Amino acid sequence: MAFPERTTSRRTVLTALAAAATAGAPLAGQLAGAGPAYATGDNDLYDNNTDLYTSTEHPVVEGTDYGRRYKLHQQQDQFLTKREPFKKTAVMAIHGGQIERGTSELCLAIAGYNPADVNTPLSGTVYDYWMFEGMRSANNSELHVTSVNCDDHVARGIAATHLNVLSLHGCQYSQLGMPATAVRPSTADPKLVVVGGLNGTFRKALVTELNQAGFPAVDAFDPDYATNLKDFAGGAATNICNRTAIGAGAQLEITEDMRRSLFGPLENDFDWKSGRLATWDENPRFTAFTDACRRAVATVEAGQTVL
Numbered sequence: 001m002a003f004p005e006r007t008t009s010r011r012t013v014l015t016a017l018a019a020a021a022t023a024g025a026p027l028a029g030q031l032a033g034a035g036p037a038y039a040t041g042d043n044d045l046y047d048n049n050t051d052l053y054t055s056t057e058h059p060v061v062e063g064t065d066y067g068r069r070y071k072l073h074q075q076q077d078q079f080l081t082k083r084e085p086f087k088k089t090a091v092m093a094i095h096g097g098q099i100e101r102g103t104s105e106l107c108l109a110i111a112g113y114n115p116a117d118v119n120t121p122l123s124g125t126v127y128d129y130w131m132f133e134g135m136r137s138a139n140n141s142e143l144h145v146t147s148v149n150c151d152d153h154v155a156r157g158i159a160a161t162h163l164n165v166l167s168l169h170g171c172q173y174s175q176l177g178m179p180a181t182a183v184r185p186s187t188a189d190p191k192l193v194v195v196g197g198l199n200g201t202f203r204k205a206l207v208t209e210l211n212q213a214g215f216p217a218v219d220a221f222d223p224d225y226a227t228n229l230k231d232f233a234g235g236a237a238t239n240i241c242n243r244t245a246i247g248a249g250a251q252l253e254i255t256e257d258m259r260r261s262l263f264g265p266l267e268n269d270f271d272w273k274s275g276r277l278a279t280w281d282e283n284p285r286f287t288a289f290t291d292a293c294r295r296a297v298a299t300v301e302a303g304q305t306v307l
Contacts, residue, residue: 001171045142048149066143070130086306089164089297090128094150097133098140100170102259104131105276109290116277130155150240165249167241173255177228191258193217196234197250198242205296213292262286
């Protein structure tokens, strides 16, 4: 899940509570000074990736609590008389693994790789990717760092050297507050994709391709939804999806019901990495979803020139 701005970490709120309790001061005044508060579970324990990687207050271990994976494809231009192609798009899952389940597998497949074997390309074009993945058996939500605070050096470096970033996120349909008057998607169907980011062309291509493939999707900037979806729009320039060479990108907020529908029919098929890796290629919806995203990437790339 991505928020456009978040100035208060869970740590700041808890510190304010503790200070108020100790001093006997009114809690309201202490919290007001701490900045805007968010619902329980929506506040990050860590201020940014740097804080997560280096924290002594809440230490974590790479390879045990979390992991990072990326791939940059070797490219070179050694010719003075012609231009060699340069990759324009990277795919990211900054809350992958067990944090926002299913986003790692989708990231790899959209990038053109087998989710169960990152060394095996699927057919077609391959793209660069970056993923941060929760590896715990529980409490992975504590590893969430909101999009605007993602300061991992490799992630930012990849974003800055590409024209496009497609960032994948997970959310709950109930969090979206979709207006009751919405004609589509039906409020009775919680399978939905909210398309955000500052690249309007990219957003339009994603909404079009996903809807045509049978996956209800809405543009977070659509006037019919903008008020309700402002926290899911990826509209901040500092959002990792917008830290591209052109200052704009795209993100998908995919409801859990939609993500579950892309894997196997059993509960554990989605809940654990082993189940997702075992069933992604058994469900035609998974491939249909990732193919729709790849067509949208191809559409936006076709209108772009690397200067």
